Amino acid sequence: MAKNKFSALLSLLLVFGSGILVGAVGYRLYMVNSVAMAPRPPQQRDPEEIRKRIVSDMQQKIKLDDAQVAQLNQIYDKTRQSFDALHKQSSQESRAIWDKQKEEVRGILRPDQLPLYEQYQKERDEQHKRDRERRQQEGKGTK
Numbered sequence: 453m454a455k456n457k458f459s460a461l462l463s464l465l466l467v468f469g470s471g472i473l474v475g476a477v478g479y480r481l482y483m484v485n486s487v488a489m490a491p492r493p494p495q496q497r498d499p500e501e502i503r504k505r506i507v508s509d510m511q512q513k514i515k516l517d518d519a520q521v522a523q524l525n526q527i528y529d530k531t532r533q534s535f536d537a538l539h540k541q542s543s544q545e546s547r548a549i550w551d552k553q554k555e556e557v558r559g560i561l562r563p564d565q566l567p568l569y570e571q572y573q574k575e576r577d578e579q580h581k582r583d584r585e586r587r588q589q590e591g592k593g594t595k
Contacts, residue, residue: 503528507521507524507525507528510524554573557569
């Protein structure tokens with residue numbers, strides 16, 4: 453009778469122990485696969501490297517001659533300048549809209565609220581600056 457109880461207890465411990473072992477191994481495999489398959493943030497690619505690759509590809513696949521490559525580079529330069537100008541104009545227009553909003557908000561505040569609002573705006577501007585710097589360090593931001 454005692455032998456049967458010991459045998460049953462031993463079987464129960466073996467089943468329990470093997471369950472722990474299988475669970476630990478399964479968890480480890482799941483975590484390794486989950487981390488390996490987790491989406492990674494996209495790496496910011498250098499626009500000049502992309503441009504060189506495109507020009508090189510076009511030279512090879514379309515059989516561009518040297519004169520065409522020079523013209524293609526001029527086209528790309530002109531396009532980049534246009535986008536830079538557009539970005540600068542858009543930034544200036546956005547800044548003007550934000551400045552107008554701030555002036556309108558100041559217009560509805562009482563004199564005792566103005567210093568509080570200015571402090572609030574200062575804190576927000578500092579937070580935006582930190583966020584922008586962090587994004588640039590991560591390679592994701594714009595100027």
